[in-house]
Amino acid sequence: MVEKRTPVPVKEAIERVMENIGKGEVEEVSIHNSYGRRLAETITAAHPVPPFDRSPYDGFAIRSVDSTGASREQPVTFQVVEEIGAGFVSEKDLEPFQAVRIMTGAKIPEQCDAVVMLELAQEDHDGTYPLMTIKREFEKNQNISFEGEDTKAGSELVPAGTWIDPGVTALLATFGYATVKVAKRPVVGVFATGTELLDVSDELEPGKIRNSNAYMMIAQLQRAGAEPVYYGKLKDELEPCYEAVRQAAKETDMVITTGGVSVGDYDLLPDVYERLGAEVFFNKVAMRPGSVTTVASWGGTLLFGLSGNPSACYMGFELFVRPVIQAMMHSERPHHTMVKAELAADFSKPNPFTRFVRGSCRAEGDRLYAEPGGFNKSSAVTSLAGANACIVLPGGSRGYQQGDVVDVMLLEDNEGQKEPLS
Ligand SMILES: Nc1nc2c(c(=O)[nH]1)N[C@H]1C(S)=C(S)[C@@H](COP(=O)(O)OP(=O)(O)OC[C@H]3O[C@@H](n4cnc5c(N)ncnc54)[C@H](O)[C@@H]3O)O[C@H]1N2
Ligand code: MOO
Numbered sequence: 570m571v572e573k574r575t576p577v578p579v580k581e582a583i584e585r586v587m588e589n590i591g592k593g594e595v596e597e598v599s600i601h602n603s604y605g606r607r608l609a610e611t612i613t614a615a616h617p618v619p620p621f622d623r624s625p626y627d628g629f630a631i632r633s634v635d636s637t638g639a640s641r642e643q644p645v646t647f648q649v650v651e652e653i654g655a656g657f658v659s660e661k662d663l664e665p666f667q668a669v670r671i672m673t674g675a676k677i678p679e680q681c682d683a684v685v686m687l688e689l690a691q692e693d694h695d696g697t698y699p700l701m702t703i704k705r706e707f708e709k710n711q712n713i714s715f716e717g718e719d720t721k722a723g724s725e726l727v728p729a730g731t732w733i734d735p736g737v738t739a740l741l742a743t744f745g746y747a748t749v750k751v752a753k754r755p756v757v758g759v760f761a762t763g764t765e766l767l768d769v770s771d772e773l774e775p776g777k778i779r780n781s782n783a784y785m786m787i788a789q790l791q792r793a794g795a796e797p798v799y800y801g802k803l804k805d806e807l808e809p810c811y812e813a814v815r816q817a818a819k820e821t822d823m824v825i826t827t828g829g830v831s832v833g834d835y836d837l838l839p840d841v842y843e844r845l846g847a848e849v850f851f852n853k854v855a856m857r858p859g860s861v862t863t864v865a866s867w868g869g870t871l872l873f874g875l876s877g878n879p880s881a882c883y884m885g886f887e888l889f890v891r892p893v894i895q896a897m898m899h900s901e902r903p904h905h906t907m908v909k910a911e912l913a914a915d916f917s918k919p920n921p922f923t924r925f926v927r928g929s930c931r932a933e934g935d936r937l938y939a940e941p942g943g944f945n946k947s948s949a950v951t952s953l954a955g956a957n958a959c960i961v962l963p964g965g966s967r968g969y970q971q972g973d974v975v976d977v978m979l980l981e982d983n984e985g986q987k988e989p990l991s
């Protein structure tokens with residue numbers, strides 16, 4: 570008799586997994602290697618930005634009071650007593666009607682409170698000093714880039730858990746982080762199971778296929794920020810599978826396998842979990858594809874038994890493995906971001922399970938469209954190429970029509986959200 574499995578609703582299944590994980594360790598990395606990691610410390614402004622009042626223009630720093638009454642009819646002339654570029658500080662004590670030629674980024678001289686752009690000044694020379702004449706008044710504080718206008722000292726800028734994008738890297742540099750505390754990349758063991766599997770470089774043989782899932786999962790792990798350890802492929806034989814998974818579980822933070830997780834004669838992962846004495850959280854999820862997704866825990870290591878069917882394997886990874894990686898990397902929003910978009914094709918056949926249709930989300934005019942990727946079976950591999958989104962169609966008695974507004978999960982977004990799927 571075939572074992573009867575009870576399907577768990579997708580959200581509940583994800584929550585069961587998430588209850589069983591904690592934050593990963595912290596390490597310090599050079600700013601050069603920080604892109605794509607997650608912060609393990611909150612970045613707080615150690616000083617104001619900019620750290621001093623500075624000129625936003627190439628021009629002349631003046632005392633605004635000297636420009637009072639300046640007009641086309643009554644121009645006012647200044648002696649230019651000094652010139653400073655960015656990086657230099659004025660040392661002159663200015664007298665009335667004296668100005669400093671100043672370049673963008675240079676510190677505003679002590680006695681000055683306005684900047685005249687080069688284009689608004691007429692330049693001349695009196696034999697001793699260069700001269701500059703203006704034909705309009707300048708107000709106090711005109712054309713000054715103020716200390717702290719970007720951020721004040723002590724402001725919390727980026728919370729721990731944030732994905733380090735190029736902008737965050739700029740902040741790290743601004744505040745002198747030559748190294749930064751980041752979450753360690755979880756180390757994830759990868760196995761492909763299946764006696765039918767050939768290596769990538771093998772010629773096809775009757776009844777055999779090339780192992781695509783392992784490489785797909787490694788790429789998904791890299792996209793998620795984890796460190797994949799590829800243990801290779803395993804034949805559908807219990808003893809070697811058991812030994813290999815057991816060993817890998819001791820060496821990694823989690824182990825993902827693909828294939829051998831359903832109810833077939835050669836689906837041996839259920840036996841591996843039983844023999845290990847692993848705690849199986851569920852072995853059937855009310856989703857399609859990926860209904861056979863199984864998650865277990867053994868000795869503190871999570872074991873993900875993903876389906877052998879490529880589309881099912883892909884979805885099992887994005888729904889269950891990826892959020893675990895994000896949470897271990899200190900993300901407060903470990904789940905994929907959801908948006909609403911218009912369905913660009915009909916899915917009129919109702920399905921009792923929630924369907925996850927791989928495809929793309931694209932903007933056209935002021936609307937977002939969700940476009941299925943093509944061949945939509947669990948076994949599909951071609952429709953995964955270029956997928957940046959997944960259309961989520963809740964199960965039930967109704968189908969979905971082109972133009973319906975549906976939930977779409979963004980696969981390439983690093984922002985994430987707290988709760989799964991809503
Ligand atoms: N009687 C039943 N049969 C099946 C059920 C069921 O409920 N009752 N579930 C079906 C569903 S749904 C799925 S999904 C598959 C899941 O099968 P497994 O996870 O056990 O995976 P395998 O049987 O090992 O392989 C399935 C399929 O995928 C191909 N495969 C496997 N590994 C790879 C790989 N690394 N790269 C590319 N392709 C791979 C394999 O050759 C098979 O064609 O079970 C249904 N059956
Ligand atoms: O688990 Mo299967 O992918 O539902 O099709």
Ligand SMILES: [Mg+2]
Nearest residue numbers: 829831833836
């Ligand atoms: Mg099978």
